Amino acid sequence: MRKMLAAFVSRVRSSVVQKPARRVLVASYNYSNDATFDIKKCDxxxxxxxxxxxxxxxxxxxxxxxxxxxxxxxxxxxxxxxxxxxxxxxxxxxxxxxxxxxxxxxxxxxxxxxxxxxxxxxxxxxxxxxxxxxxxxxxxxxxxxxxxxxxxxxxxxxxxxxxxxxxxxxxxxxxxxxxxxxxxxxxxxxxxxxxxxxxxxxxxxxxxxxxxxxxxxxxxxxxxxxxxxxxxxxxxxxxxxxxxxxxxxxxxxxxxxxxxxxxxxxxxxxxxxxxxxxxxxxxxxxxxxxxxxxxxxxxxxxxxxxxxxxxxxxxxxxxxxxxxxxxxxxxxxPLEEIGHHIFSSEPPFEVRGANPWIKFKSIS
The missing domain is CATH 3.40.50.970 (Thiamin diphosphate (ThDP)-binding fold, Pyr/PP domains)
Incomplete structure (x- = not known):
């Protein structure tokens, strides 16, 4: 594979040398810094x-x-x-x-x-x-x-x-x-x-x-x-x-x-x-x-x-x-965090879950 690749490159180089040099066109684009547009008049x-x-x-x-x-x-x-x-x-x-x-x-x-x-x-x-x-x-x-x-x-x-x-x-x-x-x-x-x-x-x-x-x-x-x-x-x-x-x-x-x-x-x-x-x-x-x-x-x-x-x-x-x-x-x-973030600046407190016997802790 290396020999094939080297041979290919060699052929390309030789063909490039034999052809006359081509002009290179460098394109540039002048951007506008700003523009003014008409907009629809508001009612x-x-x-x-x-x-x-x-x-x-x-x-x-x-x-x-x-x-x-x-x-x-x-x-x-x-x-x-x-x-x-x-x-x-x-x-x-x-x-x-x-x-x-x-x-x-x-x-x-x-x-x-x-x-x-x-x-x-x-x-x-x-x-x-x-x-x-x-x-x-x-x-x-x-x-x-x-x-x-x-x-x-x-x-x-x-x-x-x-x-x-x-x-x-x-x-x-x-x-x-x-x-x-x-x-x-x-x-x-x-x-x-x-x-x-x-x-x-x-x-x-x-x-x-x-x-x-x-x-x-x-x-x-x-x-x-x-x-x-x-x-x-x-x-x-x-x-x-x-x-x-x-x-x-x-x-x-x-x-x-x-x-x-x-x-x-x-x-x-x-x-x-x-x-x-x-x-x-x-x-x-x-x-x-x-x-x-x-x-x-x-x-x-x-x-x-x-x-x-x-x-x-x-x-x-x-x-x-x-x-x-x-x-x-x-x-x-996780389920245990379901009561978190109820208030932003409160000490932790208990929150009742789906029934009175389920308790979650609220942490801000």
Whole structure:
């Protein structure tokens, strides 16, 4: 084998020497540092002015947020696969198609700001700083999950992020009616942004069939609001910055309606095509996909090349596969730890189990 290889190399070398030298073409690409884009004007309520209709995107931010949206998309597709393989049990609500909402929101606020959301929150978990490994491990109920495998899809937490909430609408007032939360926030002029991610369907019912008025950004009554293109990352980012500045100035709460779309059904038991057509979903994917829109902006303005974005996609695929391997191989939490982490700063105490004779110790 060595002789054959040496002979082959020798022949190649001799043929190269005999041929005339060829010119070498070195290609270079001049990237733009930033670019300005027109964005859709937001509908306003009780506001004389709204967010700007143009936005600047730097190359660095573009690559960062493109990657974030791609991670969320791939993570949700992997969660779908793990659920069908029965590694994930119980409830699981996916947010693929809505990536511009959570990424644009995070880009418009500060890490020190507080966020609370309902279910369909895997993307917000990631943008708030939870790793893909911790998210997928939480979905599979493993010890390496962000809630130690005890919360699942609806209940994930990290610093300044108060998890998903399984009770519909309860994340607003944390246990009361949303109208009362609006009232108290306005009465006390709280710096609070209420966000409605309007993906056009409540479970399997279209908004037109469920609401006499679909202008959700006006539902605050006495609270100013914006209706935002929730499929455009830049539009969400600029609207969030505008709302945050409004709240920080002491004017009180703000309401934003992000018009978006979910590709999957409401939950894993919902195929998502009994109340809407495949053509509708395909049409949204081809014209308004948030990742595609940002990709086109970056390539057309020379903030990135197609090849560069493909490399990012390959890196993301590997990250998701590695995280999925961890999430399926990590151990489950032992039964004796079922009462742990109820409180964050309490001395250990006993928790009753399924009957009065079973006791567990709670350790923070």
């Amino acid at each position: 306003r309520y009780l506001l004389e002015q709204g967010p700007p209709v143009s936005a600047v995107l730097t190359r660095q931010d573009g690559l960062k947020y493109y990657r974030m949206m791609l991670v969320i998309r791939r993570m949700e597709l992997k969660a779908d696969q793990l659920y069908k393989q029965k590694f994930i049990r119980g409830f699981c609500h996916l947010c693929d198609g809505q990536e511009a909402c959570c990424v644009g929101l995070e880009a418009g606020i500060n890490p020190s700001d507080h966020v609370i959301t309902s279910y369909r929150a895997h993307g917000v978990c990631y943008t708030r700083g939870i790793s893909v490994r911790s998210i997928l491990a939480e979905l599979t109920g493993r010890r390496g999950g962000c809630a130690k495998g005890k919360g699942g899809s609806m209940h994930m937490y990290t610093k300044n992020f108060y998890g998903g909430n399984g009770i519909v609408g309860a994340q607003g007032p944390l246990g009361g009616q949303i109208a009362e939360a609006f009232n108290m926030a306005a009465l006390w002029k709280l710096p609070c942004i209420f966000i409605c991610e309007n993906n056009l369907y409540g479970m399997g019912t279209s908004i037109e069939r469920a609401a006499a008025s679909t202008d959700y950004y006006k539902r605050g009554g006495f609270i100013p609001g914006l209706r935002v293109d929730g499929m455009d990352f830049l539009c969400v980012r600029e609207a969030t910055k505008f709302a945050a500045d409004y709240c920080r100035s002491g004017k009180g709460p703000f309401l934003m309606e992000l018009q978006t779309y979910r590709y999957h059904g409401h939950s894993m038991s919902d195929p998502g095509i009994s109340y809407r057509t495949r053509e509708e979903i395909k049409n949204i994917r081809s014209k308004s996909d948030p990742i595609m829109l940002l990709q086109d902006k970056m390539v057309n303005s020379k903030l990135a090349t197609v090849e560069e974005l493909k490399e990012i996609e390959a890196e993301v695929r590997k990250e998701i596969e590695d995280a999925a391997q961890f999430a399926t191989a990590d151990s489950e939490p």
